[in-house]
Amino acid sequence: CGSRKYKTKDPFVQLLQGSLQTFLNAFTYPDRTCYVVASQNTKDFYNLINVYSDAVFHPRATSDPMVHAQEGWHLELEDVAEPLTYKGVVYNEMKGVYSSPDSLLQREAQQSIFPDNTYGVDSGGDPNEIPNLSFEQFADFHKKFYHPANSRIFFAGDDDVARRLEIMDEYLSDFGESPESKPASTIQWQAKNFDAPKKIRNPYPAGADQPETHMIMVNWLVNDKPMTALEEITISILDHLLMGTSSSILRKTLMESGLGDAITGGGLMSELMQGTFSVGLKGVKPENVEKVEELVMETLTKVVDEGFTEDAIAASMNTIEFDMREFNTGSFPKGLSLMLGSMREWVYDRSPTDALKFEGPLSELKETIATSGSKVFQDMINDLLLKNTHRSTIEMYPSKTLEEEQLKNEKDRLASIKASMSEEELQSIIDTTKELKKLQAAEDAPEARATIPSLELSDLKREVTEYPIDVTENEADTGITVVRHELGSTSGIAYAKLAVDVSGLSLDDVALLPLFTRMMLETGAGEYDSVALSRRIGMHTGGVSASVMISGVNAEGEDEGVVTSGEYLISKLTITGKATSDKVDELLSIFDLILRDANLDAKAKIIEILRQSKSQKESSIQGSGHATANARIRSRYSPIGYIGEKMNGISSLDTVKALLDQAENDFPSLLARLENIRNTILEKSTCRDGMILDLTGDKNVFETIQPSVEKFLLQLPGDSKGDKLQNFYTEVHPWVKQAKEEMTDNAPIVDEGFVVPTQVSYVGKGGRLYEEGEAVSGSTAVVSRFLGTGYMWDNVRVIGGAYGGFAQFEPRGGVMSFLSYRDPNLAGTIDVYDGAADALLASAKDMENDPEALTTAIIGAIADMDGALSPDQKGSTAFSRWLSRESPEQRQKYRDQVLNTKPSDFKEFAERLKALKDPSSAVVSSKAAFEDAARAGKTFNLKEVM
DSSP, X not given: OXXXXXXXXXXXXXXXHHOOEEXXXXXXXXXXXXXXXXESSHHHHHHHHXXXXXXXXXXXXXXXXXXXXIIIXXXXXXXXXXXXXXXXXXXXXXXXXXXXXXXXXXXXXXXXXOSSSGGGSOTTOOTTTGGGOOHHHHHHHHHHHSSGXXXXXXXXXXXXXXXXXXXXXXXXXXXXXXXXXXXXXXXXXXXXXXXXXXXXXXXXXXXXXXXXXXXXEEEEEOOSSXXXXXXXXXXXXXXXXXXXXXXXXXXXXXXXXXXXXXXXXXXXXXXXXXXXXXXXXXXXXXXXXXXXXXXXXXXXXXXXXXXXXXXXXXXXXXXXXXXXXXOOOTTSOHXXXXXXXXXXXXXXXXXXXXXXXXXXXXXXXXXXXXXXXTHHHHHHHIIIIITOOOXXXXXXXXXXXXXXXXXXXXXXXXXXXXXXXXXXXXXXXXXXXXXXXXXXXXXXXXXXXXXXXXXXXXXXXXXXXXXXXXXXXXXXXSSOEEEEEEESOOTXXXXXXXEEEOTTSOHHHHTXXXXXXXXXXXXXXXXXXXXXXHHHHHHHSSOEEEEXXXXXXXXXXXXXXXXXXXXXXXXXXXXXXXXXXXXXXXXXXXXXXXXXXXXXXXXXXXXXXXXXHHHHHHHHHHHOHXXXXXXXXXXXXXXXXHHHXXXXXXXXXXXXXXXXXXXXXXXXXXXHHHHHHHHHHTOTTTGGGGOEEEEEEEHHHHHHHHHHHHHHHHHSSSOTTOOOOOOTTTSOOTTHHHHHHXXXXXXXXXXXXXXXXXXXXXXXXXXXXXXXXXXXXXXXXHHHXXXXXXXIIIIIIIITOOSEEEEEEETTTTEEEEEEESBSOSHHHHHHHHTHHHHHHHHHHHHTTOHHHHHHHHHHHHHHHOXXXXXXXXXXXXXXXXXXXXXXXHHHHHHXXXXXXXXXXXXXXXXXXXXXXXEEXXXXXXXXXXXXXXXXXXXXXXXXXX
């Protein structure tokens, strides 16, 4: 929110708008805050470092109470006759957190285990306590603790070290010593001082029709003194043995018990000075509450008595070692991963590099296992868990009145505050509210914007980055297409993906595919039961997964870069895995095994999976309602959007409930459907024509694995001389006809509201911005991003108080959507969306005289296109491009359009937005919020979700 050198209201947003950053954020832990930036452009990187350093050490937030009011909390009142309200970005964020039963459970667990040190305090803030934080307390806290004497500064990259030091010296030299800062922030060790384990019961908010189930979690304080490197790697392996996979003994025993619907507690948490171990179940019936803790303790006792088998230990050891050696961080910058790892030690005044070294302790652990087998793990369970009385059991029970009680308590508290105020005090709040809104709505002055360092268009790469691809159809007369991506180096690792066509299924059975793909890995296959299969995967590979891919494609003969009908698509079941090149024979053998011979006749496991899926979907709707709303909106405008939502959106919750009922009461019919899925996708005469093997590796990897690839292609099911499937690039996909028929009834273009227990809203609205066949310029990426980081940020987050606001345009479908996250408003947010077109028209006019603003918007859009990719992501990107039949020429054309965006493109986008076709809304919120919205003239077709 501004700093000494950088005078705009929010330099952070300016950086998001016009930087090539590959990461820009801050992480808040219970005992530290990490301010992290990354960029592949050195000039941009130093710009980020400067702005962040000034913001950390010299923020406006400590001198301007209005920042505390906006970002933290404030009392709001516009008319003396209206009720007082609380507003503030963090206040509303934490109301959202406290609406989540899972978050409430984790909070109670941490507070119970750490009664005596800072870890027992909610670092995000309790909504009931946040209004007690004064601006003076906030500023004093920053002055004391956010001092260079209390900081750790980390750089990674190939830039000049001397230049780094010069930049940091500019900020650090402003400060003298601060004797209080470091001692006062030293974390005190929480002693293991419970004479006996504790039991704590608290309510969580439940919906009117929600089952009366409980959540139970058992928690331990693992250590009250520093662990050695050997102990740390040992407990990491132990955690994987107990909890790492669906076949790990503690996770498996709990899930197979039938005592609950889903696991809660992730096992070991070791990011802080002291570790914890937590495990339990949610969806527990009241009569089974005591049994959960008993089963946890019985299972751990059994492990101590019997130990782990050699193959279980080998599988977990290989899995963890593979991950450490590969160090695949995906699109997250590796340098930042190194930083986060080093902080686990450094922030506690231990060596910053010790946490990154694993060769020594790993070798020592291997020697110990070779000598005494499982004993090291059995002893650790006994010492750190079974004999450890510093344990708590948290029970969360449902309350169907809690949400209403919380709303009433807040209203009563505010009414009491208002009643205690004089006319002058009330007028002061009204005046402050007006002043804050005026400041929030005000544009940054040109001279303030000029303080933000920026790039020029000349700093940008004009060419699209292309990745290697070589396609061989009917390789070795097997009827199977093989796609290869040869990279410079993949560190001896091969990445493989087998894609199998599923278009022969009925649309009704498509909804079963998420269940089917989980069964491929969780119910055993062939001679392997679920445990043996999991261990085989762990011992020989870096992991195997199965999923469904539905992707729109460019139809042959049609122009590229236009809105498609959503009727031409590729539908594949994909099996993905990775292994060192000497283990690829095992990896591909596993692919073949789970494709052909996964155990589908597993009633108990299917019921377990479906219960878990139901629980996960309910949690997702409640905690990530913006994604739910977006999928629901897009389902109304194209067959591919409808199919995707049917499989994974809010409507899939009803599907899972129906499948669970079928599994429990008519399993033979469900089994027949699952067997039909496998028989259909492996139909002998056509399946090979729909198979694609996608491989990513380096030259040496490809030379090593070729014999394994040839063997695999020959052994896959199907006839190499079989029939051809339809051409999906010239013919409409077979699911489309039924999808279009269903859309009328199941996805009508109406305003829908989904009612869940929550203190915040997730508000979505969208519609058709472009019609089928219309050309979509790359400039739309610039404009939609500008809306999201500008207008939406200012009006939904800054002024409205929501934690997030988004503007998303999908060029293939031509659909525009606006979304909010953890939003205190509902009707007002829709008004903001409806005002976007006029605001964009004004911005388009301003840009004619402000080329720097246009440049900033273009740079931000290019940053979204140029993220850092890991080797497997490069191969996956090239594969997806090829599969959709997107040409390199079209990619370059699109990039050129982004780089050549003009103010007139903003105007055209705004005019289209003003004439948005078939607009509709989807909102996830509480019953009370929908009632308030109705009074404001915004009505919805309501559905109780939970």
